[in-house]
Amino acid sequence: MAKLLHEIRDPVHGFIFYDNREKGLINSQPFQRLKHIHQLAMTYQVYPGASHKRFEHSLGVMETASRIYNTITDRRLIPDTVLPHVKEQVSDDDQQRKYWRRVVRLAALAHDIGHLPFSHAGEGLLPDGTDHEMIGEQIAEDCAELRGVLAESPPVKTDDVICVAFKHKRTAGGLDPWRTLLNEMITGDFGADRIDYLLRDSHHLGVAYGRFDADRMIDNFRLAIDEEEKLVLAVEIGGLHAAEGLLLARYWMFTQVYYHPVRIAYDLHLADYLRAALSSKLTDWREVLQWNDNRVLQLLDEHSQGGENTVSRCAKRLVCREHFKRVYELRPQHREKEPKILDLLHETLVEEFGEEKVLKYPTKTPKEARPIEFSVIRERTGELSDAAAESNVIATIPPIEVGYILASPEIRDDCEKRIKSMLESVLEGGEVNGDEL
Secondary structure, eight states: OOOSEEEEEETTTEEEEEEHHHHHHHTSHHHHGGGGSBTTTTGGGTSTTOOOBHHHHHHHHHHHHHHHHHHHTOGGGSOTTTHHHHTTTSOTTOHHHHHHHHHHHHHHHHTTTTOOTTGGGGGGGSOTTOOHHHHHHHHHHHOHHHHHHHHSSSOOOHHHHHHHHOHHHHHHHTOOHHHHHHHHHHHSTTSHHHHHHHHHHHHHHTOSTTOOOHHHHHHTEEEEEOTTSOEEEEEEGGGHHHHHHHHHHHHHHIIIIITOHHHHHHHHHHHHHHHHHSOSOOOSHHHHTTOOHHHHHHHHHHHHTSOSSHHHHHHHHHHTTOOOEEEEEOOHHHHHHOTTHHHHHHHHHHHHHOGGGEEEEOSSOOGGGSOOOOEEEOTTTOOEEEHHHHOSSGGGSOOOOOOEEEEOGGGHHHHHHHHHHHHHHHTTTOOOOGGGO
16 A cells, blocks of 8 residues: 655654655656755855755755745634635645645746756746746646646646746736736745745755744734735744744855855856857757756856866856855945946956956846735734834845955955955045955
């Protein structure tokens, strides 16, 4: 007799349990490929512990999404004003509730199957306007192996899994309120994806920045109806501090880890290498599934031993640790005096040293710079309010901003001298300490 329930030991969540259908998805070729896709690209060059993969992260997202779903669909915790809006999905006979729980778990597993080698660093291999979520949708729609898993009894609609798994589908398609909510539960600002990666990345990197009270926050998620009669995911007032903790964890992880200048340099070099080494774009999901980090690393090693062509130069930067160095980091006081200071410095250095030896990051405002808004609900009255009005902390969290100029190691000293001279001139002749670079 086939085993009905299976388990995996996870360093973040303890034991993660899954059933036979989920086992089928986990054992599928698209999902097994995630064992060879680093969660944080080449961050292991800075934090040696950052060797974890998209595979275990996806398992963690399934576990976290299940817990959120169990909380928000507990009829004892749903206000009477909300029940009419979800009566079909959270019905008394529990069949629909079980169906959507299956959808959520499968969607959580599938949400990263379209990732390129080295995760986001490989996105440049796709045509403009395409990202890993669109590739994931194509895999879920067209891969016979995954379709077979979803068709097992009791069957799950492929479209439901796709709509819940991929944020692109929600923003592009105008989903119904229920599937929009479930999608937000996985991909949103307080979704299972973010909860897991903050905790998991912090654990593997050996830093405390990403830790927060996820249990308390999840236990205080509630369904609510906002002023526009829309179904939303809110946080009960008792979980507000835990939600504040997530926002602070996000801020510290981005500023201290994800935007570390050496990590950024490796991301940029890796993107340049992939564009040079793979001259043609990956236009089909079948092509994407043929690539993983192991294949890229093998190519990198071969190309790093070559001559002085573009591909070999890019490979050597990565393999031989000849990465670009930070020569300037944007400071608030600099930006206040000259809003375009990063562009001015970059343009000057490019004119003097050449475009191939100087990089600017970012080229556009990161999406992380936007503020996060969410609703808070009071248990006794059911009153819904904006979190910023309830929290003394949220308004004090600065926007996540970053600005670097990176230069080839051989011109590092010359660049820093030139930047110091320019800053003294641009910033009205004030003395600039070397530490301010």
